[in-house]
Amino acid sequence: MAYSDIARNHFEAELGGIKAAGLFKQERYIHSPQFSEIEVEFPQGTTVRKCINVCANNYLGLSSHPDVIAAAHAGLDSRGYGMSSVRFICGTQDIHRELENRLTDFLGTEDTLLFPSCMDANAGFFEACLTDQDVMIADRLVHASIVDGMRLCKAMQDTYKHSDLNHLESKLQEHQDKRFRMVITDGVFSMDGDLAHLAEIAWLAEKYNAMVFVDDSHATGFIGRTGRGTHEHCGVFGKIDVITTTLGKALGGASGGCVSGRKELVEMCRQRARPYLFSNAVAPVIVAGALKVLELISSTTERRDKLEWNAKYWRGLLKASGFDLKEGESPIVPVMLYDAKLAQDFAADLFYEGVYAVGFFFPVVPQGQARIRTQLSAAHEQRQLDFAAEAFRKVGEKHEVLGLRKKELLARAGG
Amino acid sequence: MDELSQMIHDYVIKEYLEEGSDQEIGETTPLITGGIVDSFSMVSLKRFLEKKCSIRIPDEDATPAAFDTIQSIAGLVRRFQAQQVGV
Numbered sequence: 113m114a115y116s117d118i119a120r121n122h123f124e125a126e127l128g129g130i131k132a133a134g135l136f137k138q139e140r141y142i143h144s145p146q147f148s149e150i151e152v153e154f155p156q157g158t159t160v161r162k163c164i165n166v167c168a169n170n171y172l173g174l175s176s177h178p179d180v181i182a183a184a185h186a187g188l189d190s191r192g193y194g195m196s197s198v199r200f201i202c203g204t205q206d207i208h209r210e211l212e213n214r215l216t217d218f219l220g221t222e223d224t225l226l227f228p229s230c231m232d233a234n235a236g237f238f239e240a241c242l243t244d245q246d247v248m249i250a251d252r253l254v255h256a257s258i259v260d261g262m263r264l265c266k267a268m269q270d271t272y273k274h275s276d277l278n279h280l281e282s283k284l285q286e287h288q289d290k291r292f293r294m295v296i297t298d299g300v301f302s303m304d305g306d307l308a309h310l311a312e313i314a315w316l317a318e319k320y321n322a323m324v325f326v327d328d329s330h331a332t333g334f335i336g337r338t339g340r341g342t343h344e345h346c347g348v349f350g351k352i353d354v355i356t357t358t359l360g361k362a363l364g365g366a367s368g369g370c371v372s373g374r375k376e377l378v379e380m381c382r383q384r385a386r387p388y389l390f391s392n393a394v395a396p397v398i399v400a401g402a403l404k405v406l407e408l409i410s411s412t413t414e415r416r417d418k419l420e421w422n423a424k425y426w427r428g429l430l431k432a433s434g435f436d437l438k439e440g441e442s443p444i445v446p447v448m449l450y451d452a453k454l455a456q457d458f459a460a461d462l463f464y465e466g467v468y469a470v471g472f473f474f475p476v477v478p479q480g481q482a483r484i485r486t487q488l489s490a491a492h493e494q495r496q497l498d499f500a501a502e503a504f505r506k507v508g509e510k511h512e513v514l515g516l517r518k519k520e521l522l523a524r525a526g527g
Numbered sequence: 528m529d530e531l532s533q534m535i536h537d538y539v540i541k542e543y544l545e546e547g548s549d550q551e552i553g554e555t556t557p558l559i560t561g562g563i564v565d566s567f568s569m570v571s572l573k574r575f576l577e578k579k580c581s582i583r584i585p586d587e588d589a590t591p592a593a594f595d596t597i598q599s600i601a602g603l604v605r606r607f608q609a610q611q612v613g614v
Contacts, residue, residue, distance in 0.1 A: 252568050259567050271568040273545065479562045 134453040135473055140463075145176035146365060148491040152468060163468035164500045166486040168365075171334050171443055172405075172415045173491025175365035179408060180401050187400020195393040199226075200382075203393030211399050214406050215370055219332070219340060219357070220350045222375040225382050226399075228391045230329050230358035230369030231257040236385030237325070237356065237371050238265035238294075245291035249283045251275065251308070253301050255327055262296070274301075277312050284320035293322035299342030299355075300330040303477050303485065305444030307335070310346035323353040329369075330444060333362030333409055334416040334490075353377065359398065364405040368394045415490040419443055422488045422497065429501035430486075434514035436521070443488040446472075447504070448481075450518055451525035455482035458507055465503035480522065528554060531580075532601045538575055539597070543568065554598045559591045566591055576600070582607040 130136050140154035146168055153160045174180055187207070197203035212224040227233040234257040238248060246267040250258060253274045262269050268290065272280040280295065287293050295317055297308040310326065317324045328341040336344025339362075343352045354377055359368035371381050381388055409415060423443040430437055436448040449455045455471030462469050462484075473482040488497075508514045513521060528536060532554055543564050544550055550563065558564040564572065573589050576582070584607060593603050
């Protein structure tokens with residue numbers, strides 16, 4: 113038998129090690145649609161509790177919007193449940209093309225190609241477009257899916273210190289002997305919530321003849337005056353060569369992602385990107401829902417405006433209580449606790465106060481950088497934020513973290 | 528520190544630490560397990576060593592363990608330098 117006692121014992125010991133290190137993740141079961149308030153069963157088998165949710169990527173509150181659900185139903189009725197095919201064989205419907213065109217307009221690019229997820233878009237793009245004659249120069253805090261995608265590509269890899277433009281410039285100078293240079297960054301960094309300096313990056317790219325790739329998954333729909341993304345916010349709309357983003361966050365929250373940008377690069381993905389060639393087409397129901405989302409957010413900025421207000425308000429409440437926050441202007445507000453066990457215990461206590469949040473620790477964030485990553489939604493009402501902030505304050509008092517910073521928090525945890 | 532270790536030390540400071548950082552890097556300071564260098568950004572250190580020391584480090588030898596301290600990195604470099612002269 114392939115799965116022997118030796119193998120079983122080995123993996124049991126590995127899992128035991130993860131638990132002993134305080135790094136074991138446990139799922140909680142949600143008995144309601146995704147929204148600002150959800151019903152949660154945790155631990156398994158216990159009574160379901162209502163909680164204010166402060167850790168979803170449901171930035172615009174559209175994950176369970178009735179108009180989106182209605183559009184998805186209509187999509188099921190008119191275009192069926194699944195394509196049972198990859199795109200290039202018999203998996204492309206008219207609505208796939210329509211969504212790609214709508215995303216192209218929304219993002220201000222030349223063309224767009226859907227993928228089953230942005231993880232797949234990032235996995236497929238670099239290998240499809242770059243070779244060992246080229247170099248990829250990535251910010252050191254890019255999303256894990258970009259790291260994986262770069263590792264699949266034969267182009268040279270290099271990195272620059274997070275958001276350090278001087279260091280990026282030195283790398284661009286170093287790699288002038290390469291055929292193509294590609295600067296790679298997140299638009300909004302998923303763990304810290306800070307924004308890339310895209311205007312300066314675009315300027316450097318122009319100076320040193322490099323392309324710019326931005327994963328804007330935590331920005332599309334709500335960053336920028338009309339929610340087009342980090343490039344709009346930074347004044348470089350139309351100047352980014354490649355944008356990848358997801359339909360699984362603000363744009364409905366179901367699944368799906370895309371590569372959007374220079375038409376030749378997008379076409380290279382259509383011809384060569386492995387996740388596009390070998391993975392099933394995005395289901396018609398998802399496409400229909402996403403089309404409705406784009407319609408809703410293109411007609412008004414009401415939702416992204418409310419999200420912006422909620423984020424400022426929430427940040428102010430937590431700061432007033434004395435929490436150590438990562439500075440930023442996005443709706444990602446990390447509450448820094450540094451110690452993994454503390455982050456887990458804190459999240460567990462918040463749950464019993466009626467707030468759903470999750471501790472983030474290694475390997476999701478670097479060792480010694482554990483946190484509760486809170487995320488705001490346009491669906492949050494002020495009374496919910498007040499309630500949640502009071503719960504944070506109460507739990508913060510219990511764990512004696514208020515007013516303390518990294519050195520003190522780590523010293524208390526024995527780090 | 529000997530010349531090779533100093534060269535590695537100076538590169539690590541310049542490439543991986545923020546300007547003005549008070550982090551001390553000794554010969555046995557854990558770089559990767561200590562979170563100073565991660566496996567993603569390790570590639571530039573490997574490329575620096577290959578260029579400066581005129582060696583080639585196979586990918587299978589460029590492990591996080593081999594790159595965890597200045598001491599282990601210097602040992603790795605000397606091994607490949609010796610192989611090149613047939614020692």
